[in-house]
């Protein structure tokens with residue numbers, strides 16, 4: 025076993041660290057979508073870790089992707105959310121399942137941050153249960169026509185390209201699902217921003233699709249592959265999300281350490297109190313455990329090995345850890361935890377997402393429990409093209 029990061033990954037981490045300190049931390053309280061940040065992160069190669077050079081990437085892998093996501097999230101969790109859209113659930117899904125035409129037309133611009141992506145699974149009546157998707161995808165001979173409603177779509181108001189999941193026949197349930205790449209700059213793509221608690225660097229939208237069209241070559245996989253496409257996309261996305269949870273938890277720990285080293289009560293620094301120290305120790309221990317789980321799953325992915333079970337465990341655990349860490353950080357800060365002057369109130373709001381997005385806590389427990397009980401093997405083979413493009417020039 026080798027837990028050391030390679031020199032290449034250390035270099036990427038160092039670049040990300042400098043970017044966070046210079047560009048992200050000073051703008052922490054500007055809680056809005058920052059287009060310039062997407063461009064900068066794209067240009068610095070942050071989205072491209074898992075992509076070959078031909079598509080704007082560095083081919084440094086998923087562990088590198090995880091390390092970058094963690095560092096960005098330490099700076100601003102909302103900016104990390106963009107990694108799902110600019111790296112994983114949109115362009116990586118196109119790489120893995122798309123035709124050559126799709127890869128060539130869309131992937132590089134997303135990876136470089138020149139264009140913005142979004143991914144459309146969720147609907148008013150279909151969240152955890154994706155087989156209940158109602159959006160209709162109709163085969164019109166030379167193109168697809170798409171009608172329906174999507175909800176909770178990150179980047180929905182700003183995206184240029186979307187991966188839209190829909191059904192050709194609801195009676196077929198999951199076997200009727202298809203995934204299609206849609207260009208959003210067309211009549212019929214109607215996006216309305218919805219306000220939310222945290223994660224505000226990443227805007228959320230309700231989308232109505234009215235006779236939206238896409239060429240046939242924009243189908244990902246085959247007709248009826250949509251459910252499997254979604255599951256592989258979610259596995260990849262869970263690497264970003266879990267890494268983001270670890271990064272945000274780390275930010276909570278760092279803020280707590282700073283405060284405990286400054287605040288005086290009963291004539292001494294609060295770090296001298298055993299109970300404050302115990303809280304700091306709990307945070308540090310849980311973060312380290314979560315980090316190891318996430319990196320193991322990312323490493324398995326880099327080896328081309330199944331990792332659905334491992335990333336579900338990492339996602340579940342890191343989601344619990346970050347929410348706990350954010351609560352403990354508020355506690356260490358006393359009244360100042362509640363103040364808008366300090367970053368921890370933002371961390372607290374941002375943390376809750378990690379128990380919901382990319383599969384809720386319960387859905388992760390379902391997957392892990394089914395596997396542990398021998399009901400359903402989480403790591404059963406399902407990858408259509410297991411990263412066959414890795415190592416390409």
Ligand SMILES: Cc1cc2nc3c(=O)[nH]c(=O)nc-3n(C[C@H](O)[C@H](O)[C@H](O)COP(=O)(O)OP(=O)(O)OC[C@H]3O[C@@H](n4cnc5c(N)ncnc54)[C@H](O)[C@@H]3O)c2cc1C
Pocket residue numbers: 143144145146147150151152153175176177178179220223228377380381382383384385386387390
């Ligand atoms: C900030 C944010 C960003 C998001 N971004 C996107 C995005 O970009 N694209 C996208 O498509 N979606 C996105 N989502 C939606 C997200 O994926 C869903 O909210 C999530 O999958 C849960 O679906 P739901 O909200 O419909 O909850 P539901 O599925 O209705 O679940 C409600 C509750 O019931 C529980 N539950 C449901 N089924 C079961 C079961 N079988 N066993 C036990 N418990 C169960 C859940 O765990 C949860 O506690 C985002 C959500 C948030 C909060």
